[in-house]
Amino acid sequence: MRREQDGQGRRSGGRKAIALAADLADPAAVEAITPAMLGFAGRVDILVNNAGIFPFEDLWQLTFERWREIFAVNTDSQFLMTKAVMxxxxxxxxxxxxxxxSPTWRARARSSA
Structure with a gap:
């Protein structure tokens, strides 16, 4: 977990913001950063869930383990973060x-011809 530079967040135009680093697909990591989120300003009014993985692999080349990683970051993280601040x-x-x-990739059909 980290906060921007001074440990108190940043000010821009009179508004406060905080940046925290965590694996948002991990329920324990989300639980660990929740007190910092709520403690920074006392409450959360707006949550922007913007975590995502854009795979550069073709769909048919993905392993199931890679698919689960992508799904966990792109979907589970949104559930976990929203639940944490609700x-x-x-x-x-x-x-x-x-x-x-994140934009999903399209299954590109390639011809070897």
Whole structure:
């Protein structure tokens, strides 16, 4: 877990933000950063879920283990992060979890001819 430079987050235009590093597909890692998220400003109003893996492999070349890693980061992380802050949003009667998705690759059919 880390915070930007000074340990107190950054200020830009009078607003505060925090950056934390964690494996967001790991429930224990999300649980570990939740107190820092909530403790930084006392509550979470907006959550931008922007974690994602864009695989450069062709679909038919992926192993099932790689597929699970991609799915966990692109999907499970959004569930885990939203669940982690939902209590704060409900307590304040307002919140906005913003889910962004990595573009999925297309199954490219290649001809050897």
């Amino acid at each position: 209590g704060s949003m409900k307590q304040n009667n307002w919140g906005w979890p913003c889910q962004t998705w």
